[in-house]
Amino acid sequence: MSSHRVDGRKLGRKMGPRLALYRNLTVSVLRYERIRTTEAKAKEVQGRIEKAITLAKRGDLSARRAVVSEFPNEPLVVTKLFDEIAPKYADRTSGYTRIVKIGPRAGDNAEIVQLELV
Numbered sequence: 001m002s003s004h005r006v007d008g009r010k011l012g013r014k015m016g017p018r019l020a021l022y023r024n025l026t027v028s029v030l031r032y033e034r035i036r037t038t039e040a041k042a043k044e045v046q047g048r049i050e051k052a053i054t055l056a057k058r059g060d061l062s063a064r065r066a067v068v069s070e071f072p073n074e075p076l077v078v079t080k081l082f083d084e085i086a087p088k089y090a091d092r093t094s095g096y097t098r099i100v101k102i103g104p105r106a107g108d109n110a111e112i113v114q115l116e117l118v
Contacts, residue, residue: 009040022048023071025115029097030077030085034116042099042115049117053096056086085117 011018025045028035030052037045052070055063059082067078089096095118102112 009044011040011044026052027071027074027077029115029117030081031074034114036102036112036114038105039099039101039111039113042113046097046099046115049097049115050094052081053085053089054094056081057089059086 011021013021021041022045025035025037025041026048029045029049052067055067064078064082067081068075071077098116098118100114100116102114104110105112
């Protein structure tokens with residue numbers, strides 16, 4: 001079995017729980033504008049956040065429906081994304097997030113980072 005052209009990290013989870021983790025982390029970043037997590041998780045979620053903000057910048061009905069389908073149980077986050085976050089990045093084409101290394105976690109020495117909106 002070949003691993004060529006296989007993208008993404010498994011993070012020790014099966015597909016369903018892994019996608020739920022990504023969705024929850026993405027919602028948390030959009031809600032609180034910064035979170036602390038492991039470096040691997042932050043790097044995986046960063047692209048999803050960028051894509052959601054880019055969609056919200058378009059602002060049309062199709063873009064809103066796409067974001068709602070990604071976060072169906074989070075109407076307040078969708079509203080915040082379209083009304084507050086997207087206008088803030090109107091002048092940028094990308095690069096809405098930043099990863100800042102904090103240091104190793106005490107229990108397992110995993111690299112902890114802060115993922116934040118710029």
